[in-house]
Amino acid sequence: MKYVMSRLLYAILVLWIVGTILFFMFRLMPGSPLAAFIDQTTTLEQQQALIARFGLDKSLFQQYTIFLQNALQGDLGQSFFHRRPVTEVVMEALPNTVILTLSGLVVAYIFGVLAGAYLAWRRGSTVEGIGIPLALATRAAPEFWLGMVMLAFFSFYLGWFPAGGANSVGLEYDSEWTRIFSVDYLHHLTLPVLTLAIYLQGLPLLLMRSNMIEILQEEFITMSKMKGLGSRTIVLNHAARNAMLPVATAFALGIGSAIGGNVVVETIFSWPGIGRLLVNAVSASDYPLAQGAFMIITAVLVAMNFVADMTYHLLDPRIRHAASN
Numbered sequence: 001m002k003y004v005m006s007r008l009l010y011a012i013l014v015l016w017i018v019g020t021i022l023f024f025m026f027r028l029m030p031g032s033p034l035a036a037f038i039d040q041t042t043t044l045e046q047q048q049a050l051i052a053r054f055g056l057d058k059s060l061f062q063q064y065t066i067f068l069q070n071a072l073q074g075d076l077g078q079s080f081f082h083r084r085p086v087t088e089v090v091m092e093a094l095p096n097t098v099i100l101t102l103s104g105l106v107v108a109y110i111f112g113v114l115a116g117a118y119l120a121w122r123r124g125s126t127v128e129g130i131g132i133p134l135a136l137a138t139r140a141a142p143e144f145w146l147g148m149v150m151l152a153f154f155s156f157y158l159g160w161f162p163a164g165g166a167n168s169v170g171l172e173y174d175s176e177w178t179r180i181f182s183v184d185y186l187h188h189l190t191l192p193v194l195t196l197a198i199y200l201q202g203l204p205l206l207l208m209r210s211n212m213i214e215i216l217q218e219e220f221i222t223m224s225k226m227k228g229l230g231s232r233t234i235v236l237n238h239a240a241r242n243a244m245l246p247v248a249t250a251f252a253l254g255i256g257s258a259i260g261g262n263v264v265v266e267t268i269f270s271w272p273g274i275g276r277l278l279v280n281a282v283s284a285s286d287y288p289l290a291q292g293a294f295m296i297i298t299a300v301l302v303a304m305n306f307v308a309d310m311t312y313h314l315l316d317p318r319i320r321h322a323a324s325n
Contacts, residue, residue, distance in 0.1 A: 007309050011302045018298045019291075023067055026287045027060065067291075076295065077288035081281070086292035090274060094296070096166055097266070097273035099180065101258045103189065104196030109251055112201040116208025123213060132206075139202025147195045147268035154191060161191045164270030192269045200258060204247050211246055255304045259297055 058066070070077060076086035115135075119128045138146070155163045162168070166188050173179040263275035270276065274293050281289035 004310070007306055011306050014302050015295075015298060019068070019071060019295060020064075022291050022294050023064055024060075026285075026290055027063075071295070076292035079281075079286055079289040081284045081286045081289065086288045089289060090277070090292050090296055093272055093274050093277045095176070095180065096271060097259060097262055097275065100189065100192055100196065100265070100271060100273060101255060101262060103193045104200060105251065105254050105258055107193060107197035108200035109204045109247070109254070111197070112204030113208050113247060115201075116205040117212050119205070120209045120212030132209075135202045135205045138198050139206075141199070143195070143199050143264040144268060146199055147192075147265055150191050150195050151268065162188050164188075166272050192265050192271050195269075196258065196262070196265055200254060203250060203254070207250055208247055255300070259300050 067077070074087065076090070078084070079086050079089050082089050115131065119131050122128055151163060154160050166185060167179065167182075168184050168188075173182065179185055259274070262271075262273060263278060265271065266273045266275035267279055274296060278290060278293040278297075280286075281293060
């Protein structure tokens, strides 16, 4: 319990620090937050009324205090551009981001775990000589480059997939669930998921391969071979199961980092998620919406770090022993 409480306090401290940095950072950026409201017909009195309406006439310290009080109550303010509560706007985009992130991660980790285990078993072969450079190349390639290549080839050249968006224009659905499980939605989802999966698969593949190489040198693997067990049984039932712990921890961390990295993928494919919403909010100097989107991303990152810590703590007795000491 002491270990859990210390990790919770650490998570709260991180959220407060990030929230503070975001608050002051956006207010030091050039541009007026009222740019979306002011035109040539707006009088000085109307501008002053808008400033007072959004609390921009108060001192920076007063604005910061109000921001913290509202954040503790789950109120992230009103969007300047959408003229709606930030929480409402962010929650509309959150399901698209979660679906994209989890789909990409699941594909990446299934492929990465299986390929990593196979490359470890075939260590020193031609297959490993080709597979490792390919994994490193996809891991090192920028997301925007991968996205543009996928878009140019599969969408513009072959015409197999749509170029952007989450649904075709003009289609209407009875509910959000009907929209998400429609063939049209899955068709639009395919390219962003493949781009994200190609970028993310390098980590589980290399991690699984490294763990497998170490475990395959353990004595219990030698004993399994001496018992006459088949190669598939040794790899799947003994080596792979013991090598999965760091990969499972990396999956929890990958959820947070992938949501943070979705900004590029969502922008390239015009995917209506939090990443694209964040880019538009920054462009429009929409402070509350940008802060809210950043805070949601940070909260997911912190939560996934906490889950990873707890998972490792529960599954690895060495970590529990170190924490108790």
